Amino acid sequence: MPEQKTKRKELEFQREALPHTDAVYRMALRMAKNKADAEDLVQETFLKAYRFWDSFEKGSNCKAWLLKILTNLFITSYHKKTKEKQQFTYDDVESHYLYNQLEGGGNRQQLEDPERMLFNQLLDDDVKSAIEELPEDFRVVVVLSFLEGFSYQEIADIVGIQLGTVKSRLHRGRKLLQKNLWQYAVKRGIVKEKQ
Amino acid sequence: MDCKQALLKLYDYVDRELSDNEYSEVEEHLQQCKHCFGKAEFLRLTKKVVSEKAAKEAVPDYLKDRIVRRIGQLDMGARTGNPGEEDSGFLFFRPWVGILSIAAVTILFVAGIFALFIEGSAGVPGYMVEKYAKMPHPYPNSDVTNQRHLELAFSDPDPSFVPESIRNRAQILSADLENFGPGDMKFVTYEHNGHLLAFYCIDRYLFDPGNQLKKHTFNGQDYYCYASEEGCSFVSWSRNGCVDALVGHMPVTDLITYASQVVGRH
Incomplete structure (x- = not known):
């Protein structure tokens, strides 16, 4: 029936x-x-x-x-x-941005374990905003990879893009995410801006 | 493997996307190189912290309930075998429907869409003709009869007069009428004596009984729309006693600007 x-x-x-x-x-x-x-x-x-x-x-x-x-x-x-289409120059962020900032900014000397310290003090909302500020194409792959733990191939299938595109978007997304996180850390006074 | 090669594979390493062989090669390098190890650990930590801090939200119960309820409603139509009756009855008793029967045309069309893909009939279903005939005409000066409204609503859409920017958007979403559902859009036009009287769009908002029809007045013209906070499902504007147009799915402000341009062109 x-x-x-x-x-x-x-x-x-x-x-x-x-x-x-x-x-x-x-x-x-x-x-x-x-x-x-x-x-x-x-x-x-x-x-x-x-x-x-x-x-x-x-x-x-x-x-x-x-x-x-x-x-x-x-x-x-x-x-x-x-109407989100932002104008964005993709290649203006170095790799390992956050790590380099931490290593080079005099923060290592101040802090016992700078990475953990930094991350512990960042608020949940900072991290969410850092993700949300990513351009859309990058945000999708970062969310699928970081938050949901999908493999590159699964992400390619979900978004309908090539495997190579997943990799490059994830790579760029990561760089930008690090930069965004760094800016929140500076804003919160967790780290000092490199002179 | 040197640092340069290792760094190139570091992301893939952290994401566990390397073959077993490559994985051991990187692993071996990381054991010997404090610098690369630090970077890898940092990447891992970033990933962990981001997922922990940004993945806490759980879906609210009311949303879960709503979804279950809506799915039940979809099925209710399928079960009775007369979805149009069910849908139109349920929508018709909402107070705003009587105020603006063009909304009813649209709703009838939606019901028609249900009928189309559930019953596979392409014409105007009899029960709609009957129901629609009893409704007051929204524009008393119009020479377009209720019957004609209905026929036009069920005729083939011809969105050629719509600005391309909107049309492109619509075409992508309405390509597959068979699978029409919430989130999709469908454009319908109708005309009289070779003059286009109305164009409208049905879309996901029509499926939500919580939506209210709101009136906006701009330069002396009344615009009716289903509005959410940011978006507008569709709008009608009237001129010379006829509906001039209905447009779908754009911010209310844009819609009114657009509407005034079109009215200005007449």
């Missing part, structure tokens, strides 16, 4: 997909940058996922599939309304 079939689908969806709401919500927050849009995005992701549930290959990575839907929704509808 169609009714039983629908019920079964609903239960199956609740069992397989709904446990990933936290991950979907986190990603939505980092991408949309505000709670209201993030909630919309989460809701749409799940409704769309439900519609397409029959096409989801059972047993494959449901979280990755949901985040793929979310990424698509975000790219096609959300970021267009925020």
Whole structure:
């Protein structure tokens, strides 16, 4: 009977997909940058996922599939309304920026364990903002890699880009993230700006 | 392996993306080189701290509940086998619908979309004709009948008059009518005597019964829209007793600017 079939689908969806709401919500927050849009995005992701549930290959990575839907929704509808396209020069940050700053800024002398010290004192919100300030393309891969622990290949599949592109975006995203984190550390007075 | 080679592979090393062989090579170098080891540790620590500090949020319960409820609603339509009746009934009793029946046209269209992909029928369903005939006309001076509104709403969309910037956005999202759902957009136009009267867009906001239709007045014109805080689902503006246009999914301010430009061109 169609009714039983629908019920079964609903239960199956609740069992397989709904446990990933936290991950979907986190990603939505980092991408949309505000709670209201993030909630919309989460809701749409799940409704769309439900519609397409029959096409989801059972047993494959449901979280990755949901985040793929979310990424698509975000790219096609959300970021267009925020007109986010920033002008950005990508290569103006050195590698290992934060590390070098810590090593070279006289901070090593002041602090027993500068890295740990720095990170312990940064607020959760600083770290979130540091991520959210990344240009969108980089933010997506950084979130998927750092927060959700996906492999390069999984990220490539989710975002729909080449493996090499994942690597380069992640590389640049990391550099920028370090720079952003450094700026928050300076702002909080945790470290001194290099003279 | 020297420092230069090791540093090149450091990110991949920290992300565990190296082959076993490469992994041991880097590992070996790190054991001998304090400098590279420090960098690797730092990268690892950054990753750990970032994930710890930025991954604490849990989805609010009310959102979880809402999702479960909405999924139930989607199914309710499928179960009765008469989704249009279900959907339009549920939407029609909202007070704003009576105020502006163009919204009803749109909603009928949405219901029609349900009917399209659930029942596979392409024409105007009978129950809609019946329901729509009883509704007051929103623009009494208009020579466009309710029936015609309906027919036009169900005719093929022709968004050619829409500015390209908006059209491109719409086309991407409405490419697949079969799979139309929240988050997608669909443009519909209708015309009378060769003159385009209305253009509108249905999109995800229509699926949310919590949305309210709001009126904005700009240069003496009334604009109606479903508005969220930042975005607007669609807007209609009227002129000479006819609906001139409905546009979808852009910030309210942009929409009004755009609307005034189009009205100015007439």
